[in-house]
Amino acid sequence: MSTTQQQDSPESLRVVTRQFLDTWRTEHGDFTRPDNWMRGFDPDFSRGLSELNLIGLTWPVEYGGRGLGNVARLAVTEELLRVGAPTGAHWIGDRQIGPSIIRHGNPTLREQFLPAIIAGKFTFCLGMSEPEAGSDLASVKTRAARISGGWIVNGRKVWTSGAHHATHMYLLARTADGARKHHGLSEFLVDMNSTGISVSPIKDIAGEHHFNEVLLEDVFVPQARLLGTEGEGWRQVTDQLAFERGGPERFMSSYPVLVELLTAGPEVTDGVRHELGELTARFSTLRQLARRVAAALDDGTAPALEAATLKLLGNTFEHDVLGVAQHAYAIADRMPGPRYFDALMASPGFGIRGGAAEVLLSMIARQEVKA
Amino acid sequence: MNDDLVALVADITSSLSDDQKGMRPTPLWDTLAELGLTTITVPEQRGGAGGDLDDLLTVVRALASHGIDTPLAEVAAACWAHPADTTTHNMPILVTADISEDQAAQGFTIPSVPWGRAASTILVLGHSRAWEVCDFDPVFADTPLGVLCNLTVAGGVAKPFEPTVTRRAAEARGALLIAGRLTGALEGSYRLTKGYVAQREQFGKPLLALPAVAAHLARIKISLVESDVALAKAADDVRSDPESWTAAAAARVVTAHAASEVTRIAHQLHGAIGTTEEYSLGRFSRILWAWPQAPISAATWADRLGVLAGTAGEAELWGGVTSPRIIL
Numbered sequence: 078m079s080t081t082q083q084q085d086s087p088e089s090l091r092v093v094t095r096q097f098l099d100t101w102r103t104e105h106g107d108f109t110r111p112d113n114w115m116r117g118f119d120p121d122f123s124r125g126l127s128e129l130n131l132i133g134l135t136w137p138v139e140y141g142g143r144g145l146g147n148v149a150r151l152a153v154t155e156e157l158l159r160v161g162a163p164t165g166a167h168w169i170g171d172r173q174i175g176p177s178i179i180r181h182g183n184p185t186l187r188e189q190f191l192p193a194i195i196a197g198k199f200t201f202c203l204g205m206s207e208p209e210a211g212s213d214l215a216s217v218k219t220r221a222a223r224i225s226g227g228w229i230v231n232g233r234k235v236w237t238s239g240a241h242h243a244t245h246m247y248l249l250a251r252t253a254d255g256a257r258k259h260h261g262l263s264e265f266l267v268d269m270n271s272t273g274i275s276v277s278p279i280k281d282i283a284g285e286h287h288f289n290e291v292l293l294e295d296v297f298v299p300q301a302r303l304l305g306t307e308g309e310g311w312r313q314v315t316d317q318l319a320f321e322r323g324g325p326e327r328f329m330s331s332y333p334v335l336v337e338l339l340t341a342g343p344e345v346t347d348g349v350r351h352e353l354g355e356l357t358a359r360f361s362t363l364r365q366l367a368r369r370v371a372a373a374l375d376d377g378t379a380p381a382l383e384a385a386t387l388k389l390l391g392n393t394f395e396h397d398v399l400g401v402a403q404h405a406y407a408i409a410d411r412m413p414g415p416r417y418f419d420a421l422m423a424s425p426g427f428g429i430r431g432g433a434a435e436v437l438l439s440m441i442a443r444q445e446v447k448a
Numbered sequence: 449m450n451d452d453l454v455a456l457v458a459d460i461t462s463s464l465s466d467d468q469k470g471m472r473p474t475p476l477w478d479t480l481a482e483l484g485l486t487t488i489t490v491p492e493q494r495g496g497a498g499g500d501l502d503d504l505l506t507v508v509r510a511l512a513s514h515g516i517d518t519p520l521a522e523v524a525a526a527c528w529a530h531p532a533d534t535t536t537h538n539m540p541i542l543v544t545a546d547i548s549e550d551q552a553a554q555g556f557t558i559p560s561v562p563w564g565r566a567a568s569t570i571l572v573l574g575h576s577r578a579w580e581v582c583d584f585d586p587v588f589a590d591t592p593l594g595v596l597c598n599l600t601v602a603g604g605v606a607k608p609f610e611p612t613v614t615r616r617a618a619e620a621r622g623a624l625l626i627a628g629r630l631t632g633a634l635e636g637s638y639r640l641t642k643g644y645v646a647q648r649e650q651f652g653k654p655l656l657a658l659p660a661v662a663a664h665l666a667r668i669k670i671s672l673v674e675s676d677v678a679l680a681k682a683a684d685d686v687r688s689d690p691e692s693w694t695a696a697a698a699a700r701v702v703t704a705h706a707a708s709e710v711t712r713i714a715h716q717l718h719g720a721i722g723t724t725e726e727y728s729l730g731r732f733s734r735i736l737w738a739w740p741q742a743p744i745s746a747a748t749w750a751d752r753l754g755v756l757a758g759t760a761g762e763a764e765l766w767g768g769v770t771s772p773r774i775i776l
Contacts, residue, residue: 159766336762339758339761339762340761340762343758346754346757346758347758349754350751350754350755350758351747351750351751351754353753353754353757353758354701354750354751354753354755354756354757355701355705355750355754356757357698357753357754357756357769358698358699358700358702358749358750359698359701359702360770361678361681361694361695361698361769361770361772362678362681362698362699362702364770364771364772365677365678365680365681365772365773366674366677367772368772368773382669382673383673386670389670390670438666438667439659439662439663439666441666441670442659442663442665442666445642445656445662445665445666445669446657446662
């Protein structure tokens with residue numbers, strides 16, 4: 078095995094990631110929080126990972142990536158989630174925007190965006206959901222009208238996590254009225270500092286600000302910022318979803334609570350021994366399933382069924398960790414720590430974001446009807 | 449999976465009449481024995497058929513997917529663990545339990561022995577001692593599920609023997625094969641249920657056209673995928689280290705949950721027909737109801753994993769117990 082191959086192995090990527098996390102904790106203090114892959118926004122942290130070439134692992138070398146597989150990337154994302162690291166500044170770009178640009182973007186877009194995402198200079202938010210298009214994404218009404226040299230966009234996006242920090246938005250907008258609502262959609266990469274964009278916060282149940290409403294009023298988007306083919310937005314965006322749904326963040330948002338519980342000592346864990354065993358069994362299986370999804374992506378297939386299954390099982394697991402923790406602390410007559418309450422406040426989002434549970438279930442059901 | 453073995457099992461089972469597919473050893477057993485399928489993993493010099501654990505797992509899973517439960521795994525385990533050629537015994541069964549010298553002298557009970565009613569010899573594998581028992585009485589043998597029964601053994605009947613395998617390895621292997629049997633039965637139940645709701649019409653269209661029915665079927669599919677993944681990891685782990693038990697334990701826990709969920713839904717979707725003796729859903733349900741309880745039960749495995757999780761620390765849980773395998 079050559080030195081490069083050794084450095085690129087999942088095991089050595091794990092080691093490098095852990096070393097970085099240990100050093101970061103020593104120098105900057107504790108950062109661990111549940112749901113921090115989405116909530117924790119720290120550009121310095123993301124740039125630190127970038128310096129170790131841990132962002133864009135699966136992207137072509139010519140754009141600053143390492144040309145590795147999704148199985149290798151999984152080693153890094155798992156280690157980050159394990160300690161509840163603040164990855165919000167690069168997570169979306171690394172997980173789905175980069176891969177989407179690689180699949181559908183022309184060489185100019187790739188050149189322009191991929192190295193900048195890797196360097197932590199570009200941070201993305203997802204302009205998908207709208208007031209009338211939640212689970213039913215194809216109902217987006219935001220419209221991009223053609224003008225000379227580009228497009229004029231008008232519309233309103235909601236539940237846009239991190240829009241107040243993002244340099245760019247991935248935008249799904251209607252460019253034509255097709256025979257079906259899935260037709261006539263297109264994807265764009267939009268500068269957040271464009272004239273006509275205003276971002277206002279939507280505070281969550283804990284009073285925290287990560288969601289936003291984004292208003293787009295006569296926003297000019299240059300022709301060159303169309304991603305892929307005009308009108309093919311639906312087909313392109315569904316490709317993204319396997320990346321978005323099938324990763325370990327779908328079962329590890331509450332993992333820091335489990336870690337805290339395991340370190341609480343026998344007076345807390347003895348009362349939930351059986352439940353901990355069941356969580357262990359399910360967690361082990363979910364990690365293996367994530368590996369299966371990643372391997373399928375590496376083989377070039379879109380493992381829609383496995384990704385949906387992972388998300389459904391994973392979100393239930395995230396909730397059940399909280400249930401077991403609550404039970405354990407209650408019977409031990411102890412108060413759970415702040416991580417528990419953080420995760421509890423974040424928990425309603427687990428089964429909604431990235432594809433609501435009911436929608437995923439009916440997607441699997443539809444496949445059953447077809448097959 | 450070995451496709452040839454899967455095809456062979458399909459071939460054997462297709463020629464059976466329905467009343468030959470029951471749970472008790474039947475002429476089917478003779479067919480399996482003639483084909484050498486009852487002694488897979490047993491070395492050839494001890495009368496076995498050779499082959500590896502993956503072959504045995506394939507056959508056990510495939511049989512269960514056709515609704516057929518046999519003592520294949522337990523008999524092969526007994527022949528695998530005994531230093532002599534025990535393949536000529538009628539039906540040796542391996543169980544794990546700690547029996548002391550005193551108990552052996554005074555008599556003892558072995559609870560929940562799989563196939564206790566049909567067994568000819570029981571091999572009891574403990575941590576430090578192993579016993580061979582050829583004379584015993586089944587008690588409470590008439591449970592509706594039939595597979596498990598308690599055995600009482602009179603004083604002085606048990607004879608010590610030197611096993612060729614460790615108790616730990618026997619337990620891991622046993623857990624893997626039970627998880628395989630359950631996964632096979634889950635597949636069978638899924639296939640049958642899907643066929644039924646696609647074909648049975650009510651309100652002028654197939655049941656599957658009702659969204660609630662389709663969602664139930666999707667739940668079965670999800671349980672099946674989860675079990676299949678857990679089983680694959682268990683097989684990988686036990687293959688690389690026969691004494692590695694955590695993935696096999698996880699597969700036992702996951703398949704037991706799946707069994708409970710899937711039997712409930714499959715019967716609900718079948719309506720009254722599924723409750724009859726003549727309809728074949730019951731064959732899968734019996735397997736799915738019986739084996740989660742078989743020793744070492746899924747609940748016991750969960751407890752063991754829980755003790756490990758509570759004592760080993762997160763680093764071990766992360767880097768060892770739940771660490772995914774690279775090879776799928």
